[in-house]
Amino acid sequence: MTLPAALAVDLGCRSLLRMTDLAPAELEAILDLTDELKAAPRGAHRPLEGRTLGLLFRKHSTRTRVSLSVAIAQLGGAAIDLPGDQLQLARGESLEDTARVLSGYLDAIAIRTYEHEALERFADMATIPVLNALTDDAHPLQALADVHTIRERLGRVEGVTVAWVGDGNNVCVSLAEACELLGATFVGASPKGFEPPGIPFVRDPREAVAGADVVVTDVWASMGQEAERAERLRAFAGYGVDTNLLALAHPDAIVLHCLPAHPGEEISADVLYGPRSAAWDAAENRLHTAKALLALTLG
Numbered sequence: 001m002t003l004p005a006a007l008a009v010d011l012g013c014r015s016l017l018r019m020t021d022l023a024p025a026e027l028e029a030i031l032d033l034t035d036e037l038k039a040a041p042r043g044a045h046r047p048l049e050g051r052t053l054g055l056l057f058r059k060h061s062t063r064t065r066v067s068l069s070v071a072i073a074q075l076g077g078a079a080i081d082l083p084g085d086q087l088q089l090a091r092g093e094s095l096e097d098t099a100r101v102l103s104g105y106l107d108a109i110a111i112r113t114y115e116h117e118a119l120e121r122f123a124d125m126a127t128i129p130v131l132n133a134l135t136d137d138a139h140p141l142q143a144l145a146d147v148h149t150i151r152e153r154l155g156r157v158e159g160v161t162v163a164w165v166g167d168g169n170n171v172c173v174s175l176a177e178a179c180e181l182l183g184a185t186f187v188g189a190s191p192k193g194f195e196p197p198g199i200p201f202v203r204d205p206r207e208a209v210a211g212a213d214v215v216v217t218d219v220w221a222s223m224g225q226e227a228e229r230a231e232r233l234r235a236f237a238g239y240g241v242d243t244n245l246l247a248l249a250h251p252d253a254i255v256l257h258c259l260p261a262h263p264g265e266e267i268s269a270d271v272l273y274g275p276r277s278a279a280w281d282a283a284e285n286r287l288h289t290a291k292a293l294l295a296l297t298l299g
């Protein structure tokens with residue numbers, strides 16, 4: 001395959017557990033290659049013939065599972081589902097032994113699980129790239145699509161102001177890290193106790209959103225937090241992204257949400273389905289960014 005110039009960057013056999021595993025130039029290269037692959041006819045680049053990506057998901061997924069599966073297929077490789085409850089892992093085989101054995105079959109593995117530490121343990125033992133398909137702490141594959149969508153819609157990421165409203169969760173952390181890598185300003189607003197460590201958060205969503213170029217939110221109860229849902233709905237009252245809040249942002253501001261959404265809770269339906277919503281573009285861009293990442297990691 002003739003690969004575009006972006007491929008001067010080599011992510012060969014590198015895992016992506018957090019956005020901070022990437023240098024700024026590497027992240028830029030992924031975004032550049034994303035543009036090229038998105039514009040190319042489907043099937044024009046098939047650098048991953050014969051390569052297999054494992055998908056080990058312990059939480060539900062629509063976008064991540066399907067975009068990764070389609071991405072590797074379009075690049076000439078294959079995905080294989082590894083249902084956690086059917087692996088010997090579910091009967092007590094250790095993560096480390098599983099990582100060692102699967103490394104002998106697969107060329108890379110994407111894992112969605114709860115504790116980030118479990119992903120790190122797997123990656124420590126694996127001899128193939130491990131991609132974080134979401135943990136309780138981070139969601140770098142989503143952040144790739146988010147910053148790509150910002151660049152696509154606004155023409156740049158550097159110098160842009162991104163306002164996060166709501167739970168300072170896994171998606172928030174990875175987006176904040178991506179913004180830092182690319183020179184965007186990130187500010188968040190949450191009730192006390194829901195801010196991630198080390199990221200600037202204020203209490204008032206209006207303060208965070210004032211003049212922002214991008215307004216982002218996510219569900220108030222993530223997977224694994226179902227038991228806290230009622231308490232969280234109470235805590236986040238007043239933190240929904242609606243037209244009144246959006247009116248304080250830059251007049252051309254866009255809105256992102258990783259999806260799935262709960263319209264009427266963290267985002268109003270008119271915003272989510274309205275002209276300033278880039279959530280649907282970002283969902284599609286999960287495919288294109290996944291292709292770029294896989295091509296750079298396995299190509």
Ligand code: CP
Nearest residue numbers: 061062063064258259
């Ligand atoms: N945004 C995202 O990761 O969606 P899924 O949970 O459907 O994969």
Ligand code: NVA
Nearest residue numbers: 169218222223258259
């Ligand atoms: N914060 C959400 C994101 C889902 C894609 C969760 O962890 O459930």
